[in-house]
Amino acid sequence: MFIVSEDTCKKLVGRADAFKAVEAVFAAMAKGDAYNFPVIREAIGHADALYGFKSGFDRSGLVLGLKSGGYWPGNAAKGLTNHQSTVFLFDADTGQLKALVGGNYLTAVRTAAASAVSIAHLARRDAKVLGMVGAGHQAAFQLRAAAEQRSFEKVVAWNFHPEMLPGLAGVAEEIGLPFEAVERERLGAEADVIVSITSAHEPLMMREWVKPGTHIACMGTDTKGKQELDPALVAAATLFTDEIAQSVTIGELQHAIAACLVREEAITPIGAVINGTHPGRTSDDEITLFDGTGVGLQDLAVASAAVELAQQSGEATEIAI
Template sequence: MYIVPESLARDLVSQEAATEAIETVFAAMAREEARNFPVVRETLGHADAVYGFKSGFDRAGKVLGLKSGGYWPGNADRGLTNHQSTNVLFDPDTGRPYALVGGNHLTAVRTAAASAVSIRHLARPDARVLGLIGAGHQSGFQLKAAAAQRRFEKVLCWNIDPDLLSTPAKAAEDIGLPFEAVDRDMLGAEADVILTITSCFEPLLMKHQVKPGTHIACMGTDTIGKQEVDPALVAAATVFTDEVAQATVLGECQHAFAAGLLAAEAITPLGRVITGAHPGRTDIDEITLFDGTGVGLQDLAVADVAVRLAVAQGATLTVDM
């Protein structure tokens, strides 16, 4: 079995490589060549932790496996990342496990890759202002991945605590983009693309705050009850997602769907745009919204990239099974 530890996965898998892998697997999902299996997510009743796993099979890429892990809120006090995950890949021909891959960094880049792919296919070509709601660990990954998709001229950011903007501010500085902390009204009025990446359970961005032609990528809602934007905004947008069944249950769409404001049939898998089966944006004033719920096939796609690069460079650890 190949072992690709966290530190090696971080060094090997670039954001660009992750973005290409996610675009490819979304297309495979749309062609029904890849599918996700039901998600398991449970509270442990220990350490206030939530544990689960996501799994799936990409028949086109011959990638089978699962990501196991969850959220341990006390880890920060131990000098560890609160989100912990590990990917296990299996040989689809025999069922034998062949790779164990650290998943913390890969989770961050695959999440940013999904929003980047949505920007690539749905944002207006003339988008110049990037807006960011949220300033946690994921915000830096999101900002850099998004910036590679359009010729943005500046970044506007709002966070619940304005004193905690150092992560996205540093990411903007790294790539040479002016960064400005603003209120939500200004962000919505100026931003051509808005990324939401929080852990909130209430709407932070309202319909009246968003201008025509905006593309929104909602990346923080991945659990029943979480919420980042106004359900009326979701209902008014042309909505895309990674997986429709998941979006209506635990994604940003869940609230508009439950209120009867949005039908499942009105939500389009982003992979259909990638393959050309759906036109995507059809009007310059159209508001498009991507509900990035996070699916197991994303994790498997980037884990496979990590293994392939590690093997090619002779950098893997190996153990007999």
């Protein structure tokens, strides 16, 4: 069995590696070659923690495993990351444990890769302004990954807590993009691509604020009750997601579905666009929306890439069990 640590994952797994792995597994899902198992997510009654499992099997890549972990809200005060996870990979031929992989960094980079894949396949080619809704830990990963998909000339951003925006401004400066903190109405009026990455439970972006032709990657809604967008905005968009079953139950589309503004049949897996069986964007005026709920197969894909890279570089620790 191999062990690949958090530090090794950070050192070896770049944005391009994560993009390639996530794009491939989305394509495999759309073909029916990979599938996620039911998600388990529970409040454990201790430390206000949420704990659970995401798992699945990619038959095309023979990647089998699970991510175990959750959210401990008190960790920040202890100098730890609130989100904690570990990925377990198993040999698909024998069921033996194949690898233990640190999952914290990989969760962040795979989430950013998912929105980047959506931008690559759905945003207008002439997109110039990137809008960021949210400025937490994950937002920096999102900004770096999104910026590589189009020739953006500017970043506009909004956050519940404005004092956090200078950190995101520093990331924009690092990659050479002008940055401006704006109100949400202006963000919607200017942005050609919007990435929302918050833990909100109410609409942050309204239909009337978003201009025609915008692509929205909604990445924060992954639990029943969470919400980032006005359901009317969702209903006005052409809809794509990582997995339809999650999108309508715990993703951003749960609210539009519940309000009978959207039918499940109107939602397309992003893998169908990757595979060429769906055209994706069909006009420059079309609003496209990607509901990134986060699936276990994303974690397994990037973890498998991490193991392969660590083995190639000699940085995977092998132990007998």
